[in-house]
Amino acid sequence: MIDPKELWRTRLSAHMRETGRYLRLMLNDHLVFALFFFFVLFTYFYGQWLQDIPENFPGTILMAVVIGIFVTFTPLRTMLKEADLVFLLPTEHRLGTFFRNGLLYTYAATIYPVILVTALFAPLHFALYPDRPREMFIGFISALLIFKAWNLLSHWWELNSRNLYGEWVDRGIRYVLTTSSLFFILSNQWVFAAITTILLFAFMMYAYVQAKQNKGVAWDVLIEKEQARMQSFYRFANLFTDVPHLKQPVKKRAWITPIVKRGVSFKQSATYDYLFRITFARSDYLGLYMRLLFIGVALVAWAPNVWAKIVFALIFLYLSGFQMVPLWSHHEHLEWSSLYPITKEQKKAAIKRWLFQLLLVKTFLLSLAFLVGFHWVGIPIVWIAGAVISYVLVYLYLPRRIA
Structure with a gap:
């Protein structure tokens, strides 16, 4: 009998070893030095710029638009493999813990960029609104945590509803509603913030209803997404080191x-x-x-x-x-080039x-x-x-x- 907790621990451990191996090769001395130097310079000039920020600078819109991207973007990680469609499908009713752990892992992995970007914009926020109490910004961060969870659940239900032709439409709607809510919260327009937040919650529940009508997990869709996610990581890692098992995509790009x-x-x-x-x-x-x-x-x-x-x-x-x-x-791994x-x-x-x-x-x-x-x-x-x-x-x- 399959233990979903043990299965998740095994898959997660293998995933961390695989990605960690490439991350160590990617974060070499040259890249770390350049990024550290860039960070120091950016921090210094960012602080200088904030001291003389233009009065009509659209900082609130900029914060809402950029942070909204990170809140809406929730690449789901399930650790599923191609063979699971055959061997795990019959035990789907016992794998609730496995998929819940996948959602929790995705949330934990994707909330860090949200926090980092928010921390980056925090000095700009306090420069634009110096009279506002700090507690209001803490409340804004709490809203981000909630909106991130809602977007994650919506994305999970969108995939399981198999409404793939409308995936980008759904993502666009969530982005507009999330960004609007963040903008109204930052602008202290609480009535409009409440309206857009309610609409975002209603859209999440709509995705839930659509998924429940299909009754089951969209194994083929989730496996395809997981494989695409790993291939994206391998393609990025291949820019720093050799990845032998990478499936190299080729695009015609006749324009260039x-x-x-x-x-x-x-x-x-x-x-x-x-x-x-x-x-x-x-x-x-x-x-x-x-x-x-x-x-x-x-x-x-x-x-x-x-x-x-x-x-x-x-x-x-x-x-x-x-x-x-x-x-x-x-082309080193292709024999024809030799x-x-x-x-x-x-x-x-x-x-x-x-x-x-x-x-x-x-x-x-x-x-x-x-x-x-x-x-x-x-x-x-x-x-x-x-x-x-x-x-x-x-x-x-x-x-x-x-x-």
Whole structure:
């Protein structure tokens, strides 16, 4: 007979070992140093900015919109495996404890980002409303804990109702209601806050009724979601280290493929020039490159002075270059790549050329953020410093990683 508590402990322990192993490899010295340096700088300039915050700054709207995203987003973790559809389905009526533990684990894992983001916005809140008592903000945090639980339960019932075509619609409704409630609470508009909170609770109960009509757990849906969640983690971990059992997604992305392969020679020696460019365009490397670019541009534009802008730009250039290094070994586990009549030195030269070009392009794009506030003097400094950092990463650091 299956013990649901023991089954959960076994699955959770295996999950923690698996993710912990990759997290230790991801949180290496280079990344930790860059993140710590970024955190110190951000904290300093954030405090400086709060001392001279504009009177018409929409801080309440910003807090509600951003915190609402973290409250609404509840990636469910059930620790289910593909074989469970066969071996555990007959014992579904005895697995209530197993699924409850999954909900509790999901809540505990996803409430930390909510608390961290709320703590990040706390100084902004007190700067906007210095006369409000601290107890009111504590009450706001209590509301966040409740709304997070409601969103989690709603998501659980949405999945089990198999209303997958409307999953994004349901999530959108929950986000609008959650964000509206948070905004009205922060604005002390208690009547409107009560109305939107009641609507959010009613929507949760509607999801409950829909799920009960199906009478049972949507095993196939939950297993598919769990597998997708782990593959997302593996794809992210693969940007730092090799993940042999990763299912590599390939996306056509016809809009950018002609751009990245432009200028590549048809000579045999340029085989890996073409392969690295296509791999970058059609895999997760492009998404990571663009995300770091957007975040970096936003922070450079926000930074209060030219030196802060320069530092933020160089930090994100460093992070981007460091996280492109695994592109070298992206095809290492595929036997067909070893059939190319290409020497290893030609392959090394190809990855160096491509990464150096990527970093130079990112340097230029980050420098455009200096146009906000017309900090012209920072643009040539970033170009020169960015070129130096790009050269050091590609021609001094990279050879030691791919030797």
